[in-house]
Amino acid sequence: MKDQSINATFSCPIPITDYKNILLAHGSGGKLTNDLIRKMFLPQFHNKHLETLGDGAVLPSMDGRRLAVSTDSFVVNPVFFPGGNIGSLSVHGTVNDLAMCGAEPLYLSVGFIIEEGFPLDELWQIILSMEEAAIEAGVQIVTGDTKVVDKGKCDRIFINTTGIGAAWPDMTIGADQIQPGDHIIVSGDIARHGIAIMSVREGLEFESTIESDSASLHDLVNTMRYAGKIHALRDPTRGGVSSALNELADASGLGFVLHEEPIPIQEQVRAACEILGLDPLYVANEGKLIAFVSNEDSKYVLEAMREHPMGKDAEIIGEVVDDHPGMVVLKSRIGGTRVVDMLTGEQLPRIC
Amino acid sequence: MKYLDEYRDPDAAQKYIDLIHQVITREWTIMEICGGQTHAIVKYGIDHLLPETLNFVHGPGCPVCVTPQEMIDKAIAIAQEPNVIFTSFGDMMRVPGSHKDLLMVKSEGGDVRMVYSPLDAVKLAVKHPDKEVVFFAVGFETTAPANAMAVYQAHTSGIRNFSILSSHVLVPPAMEAILSAPGNQVQGFLAAGHVCTVMGYNEYIPLAPRYKVPIVVTGFEPLDILQGTYMTLKQLEEGRCEVENQYARAVRREGNIPSQSLIRKIFQITDRNWRGMGMIPASGLGLRPEYAAYDAEKKFAVPVVEPVSHSECIAGIILQGRKKPVDCPVFGTKCTPEHPLGAPMVSSEGACAAYYHYGNLEVRKMNKLTADGKI
Numbered sequence: 001m002k003d004q005s006i007n008a009t010f011s012c013p014i015p016i017t018d019y020k021n022i023l024l025a026h027g028s029g030g031k032l033t034n035d036l037i038r039k040m041f042l043p044q045f046h047n048k049h050l051e052t053l054g055d056g057a058v059l060p061s062m063d064g065r066r067l068a069v070s071t072d073s074f075v076v077n078p079v080f081f082p083g084g085n086i087g088s089l090s091v092h093g094t095v096n097d098l099a100m101c102g103a104e105p106l107y108l109s110v111g112f113i114i115e116e117g118f119p120l121d122e123l124w125q126i127i128l129s130m131e132e133a134a135i136e137a138g139v140q141i142v143t144g145d146t147k148v149v150d151k152g153k154c155d156r157i158f159i160n161t162t163g164i165g166a167a168w169p170d171m172t173i174g175a176d177q178i179q180p181g182d183h184i185i186v187s188g189d190i191a192r193h194g195i196a197i198m199s200v201r202e203g204l205e206f207e208s209t210i211e212s213d214s215a216s217l218h219d220l221v222n223t224m225r226y227a228g229k230i231h232a233l234r235d236p237t238r239g240g241v242s243s244a245l246n247e248l249a250d251a252s253g254l255g256f257v258l259h260e261e262p263i264p265i266q267e268q269v270r271a272a273c274e275i276l277g278l279d280p281l282y283v284a285n286e287g288k289l290i291a292f293v294s295n296e297d298s299k300y301v302l303e304a305m306r307e308h309p310m311g312k313d314a315e316i317i318g319e320v321v322d323d324h325p326g327m328v329v330l331k332s333r334i335g336g337t338r339v340v341d342m343l344t345g346e347q348l349p350r351i352c
Numbered sequence: 353m354k355y356l357d358e359y360r361d362p363d364a365a366q367k368y369i370d371l372i373h374q375v376i377t378r379e380w381t382i383m384e385i386c387g388g389q390t391h392a393i394v395k396y397g398i399d400h401l402l403p404e405t406l407n408f409v410h411g412p413g414c415p416v417c418v419t420p421q422e423m424i425d426k427a428i429a430i431a432q433e434p435n436v437i438f439t440s441f442g443d444m445m446r447v448p449g450s451h452k453d454l455l456m457v458k459s460e461g462g463d464v465r466m467v468y469s470p471l472d473a474v475k476l477a478v479k480h481p482d483k484e485v486v487f488f489a490v491g492f493e494t495t496a497p498a499n500a501m502a503v504y505q506a507h508t509s510g511i512r513n514f515s516i517l518s519s520h521v522l523v524p525p526a527m528e529a530i531l532s533a534p535g536n537q538v539q540g541f542l543a544a545g546h547v548c549t550v551m552g553y554n555e556y557i558p559l560a561p562r563y564k565v566p567i568v569v570t571g572f573e574p575l576d577i578l579q580g581t582y583m584t585l586k587q588l589e590e591g592r593c594e595v596e597n598q599y600a601r602a603v604r605r606e607g608n609i610p611s612q613s614l615i616r617k618i619f620q621i622t623d624r625n626w627r628g629m630g631m632i633p634a635s636g637l638g639l640r641p642e643y644a645a646y647d648a649e650k651k652f653a654v655p656v657v658e659p660v661s662h663s664e665c666i667a668g669i670i671l672q673g674r675k676k677p678v679d680c681p682v683f684g685t686k687c688t689p690e691h692p693l694g695a696p697m698v699s700s701e702g703a704c705a706a707y708y709h710y711g712n713l714e715v716r717k718m719n720k721l722t723a724d725g726k727i
Binding site: 204267270271274276277332333334335336337338339340341344 | 353356360361362365366394395396397398400401468574575688689690700708709710711
């Protein structure tokens, strides 16, 4: 499957060559829309649910498993960034949200809102990345929609994906399951996606390219659930690790203690954060999860994670305590203690 | 990371914490000048590792915080002009003016952009010859060379659609203002390392004996702060008042001479109004007359209106080190980073923001219990 997707990315020529750019007519429901769907979407996302081209997809029963649904809209700027693009991101994001609910991702819907004049070859690259990400995640894109808006009415291209998953039967997870004494595990180095986006968005010229960590996490979760009792999962996307932890501290009514030393971060990312005056705890991730695991099981879960490619740099970074309810506290490298607050507004670079 | 981890080493930090506990025999009040140092102190929890008899007060070294409100109102008025691209460092975007901030101007359709360097603003001017590009040049001596370079480059390349709104300030006059104010409590200074990287520390040498204060040029990493604090306390305990350089890996006594020459070429010393501290003579930098064409204040005739400020905000007293953020009646209640009443709650170098984000765990616990109705 992997070979097929790589082949698709590098050698699939764009099937529509009559127009170079998206026209309003591509979203009008007429011939051009039909062309777009039949030539660009269908062959790549092909599956029997989509191919009926109905108003929606009728999906098979889940054999009594509970359903999980999640939706997310993607408006990333720039659309293409080191390590991915809006297409792969829109698949990874929703797949991960389902996995964080303790569900196996199965189906996706995709809604495109495209600005008039958007280059068709870029749309093609986005579609190919979505196909590759969907194959990798084992999800089918079963229904979709395309709208084109006047130039200037949206920023190039926006994508919404909604995912349906089947809950893993043995998983009961959520903020209410977190217990004092639980260990907090992060699946790998933090802050990479935010810095990758920033490095291209702001025209910052770093000597080495920092690639986004955008990836699907459901398979890692699938590995973890056999290794020990997981109480809660969260993917620290916008707002970074600190916001994810603050939300869970607040919802669970417990206090979290983090240790600065073991928090994994790539050297280049850390350097970029130092230069820009950003706190990596507040910078977005797109291929990382935070797990709350009972302290008896954390060793086994950590071992299992480290054997999985998505979790090879996993670390225990903290624990849950009864003290300071609703608050996240960090023990600094030099032994001091500080509060880790939720992100306010956008994290702004410092002035000097 | 090389050149960083060495200065965050737990064992070395503990050594200086022990030395400080050994050397201190009474209560002392030390001011760290720079907001970057304030943030390091609170972020690494340094204040909780040191004796209670040592009182850190936080200085005015936050350029965003001391920029007077009438200047922010002026920036907002210029940013609202139809043909203007207004550029600024990110910190300035959310600082409240009398009625709005720069981000609100952007949301209303103004072309307001965040840049990382004034030279990027010059590039924008080249790219948009039909627009007027204005850069909000705030800061201490640290940012002055880059801002001077932007004007110099625009001038030598004949770029006419670039100008700066200068609100530059200087550290030594502010230190003198604090030391000569009635009720001053500051007994020693951690001088701002980065400012001294540019300016050196010759200009502090007369201040130390005149006001009988030790001044130690100090860096920004936890070990820098601890060592600088130890050096200051040692002087205080031994009855000395000298200028010493803790940040020797970056600061030379004479400073960066080419940068200083460039500053002097483009700027001249002027009186400057500081937010919260008032007018301080000869405490700012303005463009020299020969570069008046690059002065946004002269280029745009924006009406000067009386600034409206919040009477409850005590930013001025905090910037002078006479009170701490937690002493403010509206800290964390009416004034938060989401709804700042004063600049120190916005800036990444502001003392109020440092306390709010990283702040004292015990205070936060109390606030939370009070808010939850448990006390």
